[in-house]
Structures are given as C-alpha cells and as structure tokens.
Amino acid sequence: MLVLSRKKNESIVINDDITIVVVEIRGDKVRLGVEAPKEVPVHRREVFDAIRRNEAAASEGKAADAAKTQNDS
Numbered sequence: 001m002l003v004l005s006r007k008k009n010e011s012i013v014i015n016d017d018i019t020i021v022v023v024e025i026r027g028d029k030v031r032l033g034v035e036a037p038k039e040v041p042v043h044r045r046e047v048f049d050a051i052r053r054n055e056a057a058a059s060e061g062k063a064a065d066a067a068k069t070q071n072d073s
Helices: 045-072
Strands: 011-014 018-026 029-035
Antiparallel strands (some): 011 018
C-alpha cells in the first residue's frame, strides 16, 4: 500500500484520468473529492462490499436455478 500525506486542496492522480482531492479536514474526518470518467465506478468500501455480496448471491441463485432446471429435465 502506498501511503501519501496531503493537505487541504492537494490531490493525487491515478492513471492520468482519476484525481482524488482533499476537500476538507475536520478533526478525524477527511472529505475527499473524486474526479473519474463516468465508466469508472467509485464507491465507499462498505457499499462496494455490499454490491459484491449481492452479485454473489444473485449468481448463486442463478446457478441453483440452472441446476434445478437440469435435474427436472
């Protein structure tokens, strides 16, 4: 993991097209702004994890449905 120090209004650039800016610092909270192309999904970690769990559950459900259909044939 790369660890960087940034001050308010300073930024980092990832892969020429993603910029992360420190917008505000209040106590132990840091507000970040993310500029990225629309086709690049940007989520908080807990939202990302929930999306993955939902995708996995949907995939398992589809696999179970396919297996049941094959067994019924």
